[in-house]
Amino acid sequence: MNWGIFLEAFHLLRPWVLVALLPVAWIWWQHRRKDTRAKPDVALIAPHLMEALTVKGDEDRRFRPIDLICLVLCLLVLGASGPTWNRIPEPFAAQTAPLVVVMQITPSMTETDIAPSRLERAKHKVTDLLQLRAGARTSLVAYAGTAHVVVPMTEDPGVMQPYLEGLLPEVMPRDGRDISAAFDLAQSMLEREDIPGGVLFLLDDLPAADKATLESVENIAAMAFLFLRPDTQSLPEVPTSATAFSVTPDNRDITQIEAALASAYARAQLADGTQPWQDRGAIFVWPAVFLLLFWFRRGFAVRWTAIVAFAMLSTPNSASAEGWIDWFLTPDQQGWRAFEAKEYARAADLFEDPYLRGVALYRSGQYEPAAEAMSRLDTAEAAFIEGMAHIKSQSYRDGVRGFERALDIDPDHAGAQQNLPVSRRIVEYVESTREQSDTGEEAGIGADDVVFDNEAARGADTEIAATSEDAPELLSTEQWMNTVDTRTGDFLRQRFLFETAGGSE
Incomplete structure (x- = not known):
């Protein structure tokens, strides 16, 4: 969880419910005051008789049943106040921010100081990122002396893989590093998205002149630079609104980049006033249930409170889903948990809301x-x-x-x-x-x-x-690609030359 976003967005949907804490506090104080009243003067009773007549143990117990009662009531009041820190995501939209991956395809990227080469390592990183962002909208832009959209926004990582493998310096029409043209392409694609997205640059250097051209950012929630270079200590300066990452042998760099994009998506959701806030009051139910177990302990039985509390927590739903979990979650809440776990067919069976059920059916095919x-x-x-x-x-x-x-x-x-x-x-x-x-x-x-x-x-x-x-005979995708005489690189070279000459896709 991003604690900065949490603290920024946290608020109560029904803050007026907190007024109920006042009578709870008054009840607790009244009972506690009785327990702490001065004891009567028993000086006239002989000490050995006083010892026999005194009930021992109760006066030494600091935690009393009234404390447990009031604590449970406070938790229930807090849950009813509707704490929230995020909006309900639109189920038909992608669960992460759209991303434009911009790759530098120049001869310097073929250096082998990073095995197997800077360019090949960059391709591996993009592949890992696509797997991590399964289901999210991603596009690919390549640039050298010119910039070109290799793959437009897609949710299918398999579409991008063959084009990614065909990117080599010889397919680019002109030498150079026109990163501003690539950035303009990325911005134009993100402007057509429903929510702000991010741009990830994979490159080996960023001259100061190029840094200045990237300072004006519009409709972009996040910008990141992954530098493919052996010197990971001194990275080039990046725009003030961007974050720089150095390539790592493992997936730490990709994980950090995806976390930054997820934070950007969360901030974009907070700014979307059309989406309702997600009520998180249910998180106070679990500690309340745990504390209610202490009523089975000897000396802590307050029957009327236990009966009322259990009646509130165990009211049966109109539709059963999974037995005991119905005590705590409605069918729609259970369906949403399955939806977030990408178990769409199961979510469709659980949802009672007709819209959510339709979305789950669509996602399940x-x-x-x-x-x-x-x-x-x-x-x-x-x-x-x-x-x-x-x-x-x-x-x-x-x-x-x-x-x-x-x-x-x-x-x-x-x-x-x-x-x-x-x-x-x-x-x-x-x-x-x-x-x-x-x-x-x-x-x-x-x-x-x-x-x-x-x-x-x-x-x-x-x-x-x-x-x-x-x-x-039906062919698989791999078999079909093997039957094609033209390599992906040849296709990209011809397409890029056509675009550079002034044609259109």
Whole structure:
């Protein structure tokens, strides 16, 4: 936990509940005052009779049942006051901040003073970072004399790996170190994200002139520099808003960078006034339950308080989930714990909230049930997820309808605005392909495999049943890549030259 962010964000959702501490304090003081009253004058009783008539042991006990009662009541009052220090994250959004990885691809990065080389070590670090940020949005930018977007924002680390391996100095069109152009590309990509993100530079040096060009930071929550150089003691100066890291043989550097990005995401969440605060009052339940166990100890029985406390803690929920845990967590709370553990199918079974259940179904790959669940909700976000679920299940026309419904509810919904024209082009492409050829052979696709929507009845619905002898064998991603004659590096070189010459992607 970042204690700086915790202290900055900590507050009570219902501070007025703390007024209940006053009667608790009054009750405790009244009982304690009775215990400390002056004893009656027993001078007329003989000492040996006084010894026999006195009940021993109770006067030496400092901790009394009233102390336990009031402590439990104080914990319950604190829990009811709603302590919080973070907002509820949007479940459909990534759980960490978006990141643009900017790599220097120059001849100096091929030096072998860091085994196997500076560039290869940088690639290894990016791979480790992608594994650590599984599910988070990450993009890759390469720069030398020019800067280029290698991979746009993606949540799939497997997409980036082949392009990462193809990055070599010879694929870059011009020599040099135009880090400002790379920074501009990173900023432009982060401006299109819903939340502020970060930029990670992997390089071997940062001249003072380049440092000055990076001082103006906009829409960036964090900036970090990982220097690939053998001298880890004297690192170049970085912009005041950035943090410098030296490469390490293990993953300490990557872990520190990810922690900095997580803190940046937490700060961005705190600034998002549209998300509600997460009530953390349940953390006071566990110590209260533990203290209640002392009522089984001899001399500590205060029956009416124990009965009331246990009645409050063990009220059964309307829906059972996992037995005894129902005493302490609602089904939605249990579902959220499973969701955070990325057990999305289990979370979908636990959630009672229809929106959260739909999101969990979507994340678990159950797209058709997710679309059905979201279709019953009248919110723009639910309609957007419905559209995405239809697209994932290749029901493109239904996806278009979902995005249109989201824009009808909220015309400014960014996700629906971006995806609606894309999904319409997909539908147009599918139907035009069917119109051009009954089998789709001219477009390089088979009618059996690709054409899922044809409500406009464009073309014929011809199906070709391939025999087992003619059916092509499905290839894995690795096998497919091995059959491609052009290396990734050759593809990147041609693409970068085209972009440098003034073309567009």
